Amino acid sequence: MTGSLPNRALLPLAIVALASFAMLAGCIDSTAPILSDAHPLLGERLRLQFYVLHDGAADEPAAETFAWQGGRYVRISDNGTGIADFTLHDFGGADLIVQSIRPGLPTEYAIARKLADGAYLLFAVDEGDADEAMRNNTCGTDLRVGCRVTTREEVLAFARATAAKPHSTGGLALLMAGH
Numbered sequence: 393m394t395g396s397l398p399n400r401a402l403l404p405l406a407i408v409a410l411a412s413f414a415m416l417a418g419c420i421d422s423t424a425p426i427l428s429d430a431h432p433l434l435g436e437r438l439r440l441q442f443y444v445l446h447d448g449a450a451d452e453p454a455a456e457t458f459a460w461q462g463g464r465y466v467r468i469s470d471n472g473t474g475i476a477d478f479t480l481h482d483f484g485g486a487d488l489i490v491q492s493i494r495p496g497l498p499t500e501y502a503i504a505r506k507l508a509d510g511a512y513l514l515f516a517v518d519e520g521d522a523d524e525a526m527r528n529n530t531c532g533t534d535l536r537v538g539c540r541v542t543t544r545e546e547v548l549a550f551a552r553a554t555a556a557k558p559h560s561t562g563g564l565a566l567l568m569a570g571h
Contacts, residue, residue, distance in 0.1 A: 419516040420531075420539045420550050421498035427491050427544060430479035432460035439568040442473075442514075445561050455568065464493060480504070487555050489547070490514070498540075501547055503555055504565065515554070515562035522553040 439457045443450035457469040464477045476494040483489045486506035493499055501517040519531050519539035530546050531539035541547050 419500060420519050420541050420547070421500050422541050422547070423498060425479070425491055425493050425499045426541065426547050427479060427481050427489065429481060430463055430491075432465075433480045433482075433488070434465070434567070436460045437468075438465070441566040441568050442475075443564040445513075445564055450564050483548075483551060483555070489517075489551050501551065502562075503551060505555075505559070510567055512565045513559060513562055514565055515559045517547070517551050517554045519550055521557050522550055526550075526553070 437457070437459045439455060441453065441455045443454075444452040446452075454471055454473045454475075455469075456467050456471055456473055456475050458465040459468045460466075464479045466477050467475055476492045478493060479491045481489040481491065483503065488504045490502040490504050491499060492502065502514055503517060504512045504514050507513050519527055522530075526549060527539065530541060530550075539550070541550065
């Protein structure tokens with residue numbers, strides 16, 4: 393599809409949102425990456441500008457450059473953002489799932505939602521968006537410890553629940569020219 397790469401390229405900045413969400417309870421994670429169908433949806437190399445959304449405004453701007461290596465996007469610049477390696481996965485409509493991969497730490501998941509060409513809202517997949525039965529069957533009853541998923545179906549079920557809710561906060565990702 394012509395023109396789809398620039399639109400999707402902004403989605404990887406969900407990693408930025410994931411970094412800011414990492415300390416929040418309510419996000420799903422796994423002991424290792426679960427989604428294995430990653431492709432370089434944004435091309436082999438990309439430069440991303442990202443922001444954290446606070447109180448109705450974009451703040452904390454940062455930029456990183458990534459390259460497709462070993463089946464994932466790997467940060468090749470180090471601007472102190474702490475953004476992890478990541479993969480992107482088609483999810484439906486204007487949404488992608490971002491899988492954040494940090495060696496020795498749990499894998500985390502976010503959604504990158506297209507707002508306009510070159511602009512994406514990033515927000516963590518939140519177990520609190522799912523119904524009580526799904527949370528109890530997958531996560532247990534203590535939401536303070538987060539939710540550890542073990543299957544692709546669980547990731548997708550929680551992602552669908554989160555995608556169905558309105559979101560106006562999280563992170564903002566922009567694909568930069570000249571990457």
